[in-house]
Amino acid sequence: MRPTCRTCAIRPSAVCRALPPEALDQINRMSHRKHLAAGRTLFAAEDAAHTVATVLAGVAKTSVTSADGRTQIVGLHFPGDFIGRPHAAGSANTVEAATDMDVCLFDKGRFEALLREHEGLSRLLIERMTEDLDAAREWMFLLGHKSAEERLASFIALCIDRLEPRCGVDAADQPASRIDLPLSRTEIGHFLGLTIETVSRVLRRLQTAGVIEIERGRGIRVLDREALAATAASAAD
Amino acid sequence: MRPTCRTCAIRPSAVCRALPPEALDQINRMSHRKHLAAGRTLFAAEDAAHTVATVLAGVAKTSVTSADGRTQIVGLHFPGDFIGRPHAAGSANTVEAATDMDVCLFDKGRFEALLREHEGLSRLLIERMTEDLDAAREWMFLLGHKSAEERLASFIALCIDRLEPRCGVDAADQPASRIDLPLSRTEIGHFLGLTIETVSRVLRRLQTAGVIEIERGRGIRVLDREALAATAASAAD
DNA sequence: TGCGCCGATTGATCCCGGTCAAACCACGAG
DNA sequence: CTCGTGGTTTGACCGGGATCAATCGGCGCA
Numbered sequence: 001m002r003p004t005c006r007t008c009a010i011r012p013s014a015v016c017r018a019l020p021p022e023a024l025d026q027i028n029r030m031s032h033r034k035h036l037a038a039g040r041t042l043f044a045a046e047d048a049a050h051t052v053a054t055v056l057a058g059v060a061k062t063s064v065t066s067a068d069g070r071t072q073i074v075g076l077h078f079p080g081d082f083i084g085r086p087h088a089a090g091s092a093n094t095v096e097a098a099t100d101m102d103v104c105l106f107d108k109g110r111f112e113a114l115l116r117e118h119e120g121l122s123r124l125l126i127e128r129m130t131e132d133l134d135a136a137r138e139w140m141f142l143l144g145h146k147s148a149e150e151r152l153a154s155f156i157a158l159c160i161d162r163l164e165p166r167c168g169v170d171a172a173d174q175p176a177s178r179i180d181l182p183l184s185r186t187e188i189g190h191f192l193g194l195t196i197e198t199v200s201r202v203l204r205r206l207q208t209a210g211v212i213e214i215e216r217g218r219g220i221r222v223l224d225r226e227a228l229a230a231t232a233a234s235a236a237d
Numbered sequence: 238m239r240p241t242c243r244t245c246a247i248r249p250s251a252v253c254r255a256l257p258p259e260a261l262d263q264i265n266r267m268s269h270r271k272h273l274a275a276g277r278t279l280f281a282a283e284d285a286a287h288t289v290a291t292v293l294a295g296v297a298k299t300s301v302t303s304a305d306g307r308t309q310i311v312g313l314h315f316p317g318d319f320i321g322r323p324h325a326a327g328s329a330n331t332v333e334a335a336t337d338m339d340v341c342l343f344d345k346g347r348f349e350a351l352l353r354e355h356e357g358l359s360r361l362l363i364e365r366m367t368e369d370l371d372a373a374r375e376w377m378f379l380l381g382h383k384s385a386e387e388r389l390a391s392f393i394a395l396c397i398d399r400l401e402p403r404c405g406v407d408a409a410d411q412p413a414s415r416i417d418l419p420l421s422r423t424e425i426g427h428f429l430g431l432t433i434e435t436v437s438r439v440l441r442r443l444q445t446a447g448v449i450e451i452e453r454g455r456g457i458r459v460l461d462r463e464a465l466a467a468t469a470a471s472a473a474d
Numbered sequence: 475t476g477c478g479c480c481g482a483t484t485g486a487t488c489c490c491g492g493t494c495a496a497a498c499c500a501c502g503a504g
Numbered sequence: 505c506t507c508g509t510g511g512t513t514t515g516a517c518c519g520g521g522a523t524c525a526a527t528c529g530g531c532g533c534a
Contacts, residue, residue, distance in 0.1 A: 064378045067470070072381045074374035087360050088367040093374065115359070122352070122359040123324050129366040130325040136373035137311035137330065141301045143380035144309045144430030148521065185482060193381030198521055200483055216530090233304070385491065422512065435491055437513055453500090 004028050008104075013080035014054045015128060018120040030110050036097040042083070043095040052084025052111050058101025059163075059182035062093050063190065073191040075136065076182065078162040082128050086112050098182045143193045151192040152202045153231035156181075156212065160222060178221040206231070241265050245341075250317035251291045252365060255357040267347050273334040279320070280332040287345045289321025295338020296400075296419035299330050300427065310428035312373065313419065315399040319365050323349050335419045380430045388429040389439045390468035393418075393449065397459060415458040443468070 005028040011017055019027060033056065036042060042060055043051065055077050062075040062083075074093065077083050083095060086108060115122050142151055163179045181188070189196045206212050211228050213221040222228055242265040248254055256264060270293065273279060279297055280288065292314050299312040299320075311330065314320050320332060323345060352359050379391055400416045418425070426433045443449045448465050450458040459465055 062374075064374060066378070066382070070378075070382045072378040074377045085367055087363045091371060115363075116356050119353050119356075119359075122356075122363070125363065126324045126352075126359070126366065129363065129370065130322055133366065133370055133373060134328060136370060136377060137299075137301060140311045140373060140377055140380055141303070141307075141309040143377055145303070145307045195522060196482075197484085197523085201521090204483080432492060433512080434493085434514085438491090441513080 003033065005031070008056075010054070010056055010080050014104075015082045015121060015124045016054065018124040019114070019118055023118070027106075027114065031104050031106050033102060033104050036101050036103060038097050038099050038101075040097045041094060042097060042103065043090070049085075049090035050108050052082070052086060052106050052108050054104045054106075055079050055081045055083065056102035056104055058097060058099040060095055060101060060103075061098040061183070061187065061191075062095045064093055071190045072193065073183075073187060074139075075132065076158075076162075076191070082125065084108065084111070086115060086125070098187065099180075148192075148194055148198050148202045149205065149231060150233075151194060152188075152199065152206060153211075153228050155188060155192055156220065156222065157228055157232045160225075160228075176221055176223050177225075178215070178219060181218045181220055184218070240270065242268070245293075247291070247293055247317050251341075252319045252358060252361045253291065255361040256351070256355055260355070264343075264351070268341050268343050270339060270341050273338050273340060275334050275336050275338075277334045278331060279334060279340065280327070286322075286327035289319070289323060289343050289345050289348045291341045291343075292316050292318045292320065293339035293341055295334060295336045297332055297338060297340075298335045298420070298424065298428075299332045301330055308427045309430065310420075310424060311376075312369065313395075313399075313428070319362065321345065321348070323352060323362070335424065336417075385429075385431055385435050385439045386442065386468060387470075388431060389425075389436065389443060390448075390465050392425060392429055393443075393457065393459065394465055394469045397462075397465075413458055413460050414462075415452070415456060418455045418457055421455070 005011065005016065005024045008014075008016070016027065036058070038058075042053065057079055060077040060081075060083060061073050062077070063071055063073045065071045076098070077095070083103075084106075085091065115125065142154055146154065159179055159181055160177060163182065164177050183191060185196050185199050188194075189199045192199070194202075203212070203214055207214050209227070211222070211224050211231065213223055215221065242248065242253065242261045245251075245253070253264065273295070275295075279290065294316055297314040297320060298310050299314070300308055300310045302308045313335070314332070320340075321343075322328065352362065379388055383391065396416055396418055397414060400419065401414050420428060422433050422436050425431075426436045429436070431439075440449070440451055444451050446464070448459070448461050448468065450460055452458065
């Protein structure tokens, strides 16, 4: 059976939750799901101009690349996150799948119509954009002032926070948790403003310190949450 | 005569322009203007919780400071800009006047009511937040990858762009333009992720290169717009 | 089983910008 | 006029992370 908005697992955490139940069939008809393999482009340069999306599974990245090839990842998008620029033109930034992912796509014009009809959706979108802005600003602090070690710890803490399967219990004091990092070493470098070599070295250093354990590939296990948080801190918040 | 929304000079560039003329008296009654001396706090830590504002004149800065004293300026707010977090809690960031300034204050709850009544205001706010997010992301690129020289050039270009008095003509090919930088050397350092010493040295270097001319205090004159743009680039956009 | 490829790791060296320290320069108060 | 103060400039030195370069390791493929 084709999945619908009524059965959508991430709706409670997506902007769609602002829509009344009776509108679900309507938005179900105007949206469609799509699977993207890691590395595929979600929005190419200018054509965020006519689509918006919600992340169902996997992780996307938004990046800025300069004429001379330098790249900065300026945002990660986790399940439940909204991606798109309603009421705005497309930007030069590109959005790509960092991992294999599923997205739910809307025509931008129709989504804007929904915004007009449902004040609650506007409200929720504004909330989400405020969160995005806060995240961007926290990252500005990281890029402007944190050391390589603090950056890696912050990144891992972020990933744990957004990706670790929640088992109902407050996860703060679970002994160890493991996830797959959603980015390659190169991408981590692009996100943290570091080179791939530094990323590699610092991860090793954190492992030697007993804070994390690096598995083959992208797997990582956090052995000491407190030490990780302490390293990440410098209390950016 | 007390200035009113009807005669407000910056209304065409503020979010208020989304409101119909017949609502002007209403918002005039629910807003009030305030003068702030440079350095004064507009929103202290948590109490962006109950006020929002529009910048009438001068420049404000939003900054993040960590427990150990490191500071990052994460946003500048120029005349016409909107400041505040409707539909969201206050943040740990503080907003202060970088220069002497005038602001127009609204109670947050009342502003949220306006958002509910006027769909166009929501729309314009969303546009503004998109711009803020774009600006933050451009700055992330700057902080992550640009050299000290590129950073200073980008900053000066930004200030020129937002502060230079526009005389109707397209200013791109005016020979030289002068402005007062809205930030002290220390603040520039905090905005660019550099130390005050580096800021000073690089400004000197740009002057020696004939790109700018530094006046006493905060005054600065751009002698070669193209060279400035070229130095700033690395084409972050 | 061997080869080629690509990302990750590790090492050696370099350099930009940070750090420490010392003037310098108005400006205001006594 | 002198002193103090706060922001700025300049110099000497240092170090974290970039750069350059070599090696490794898993995986697909012949």
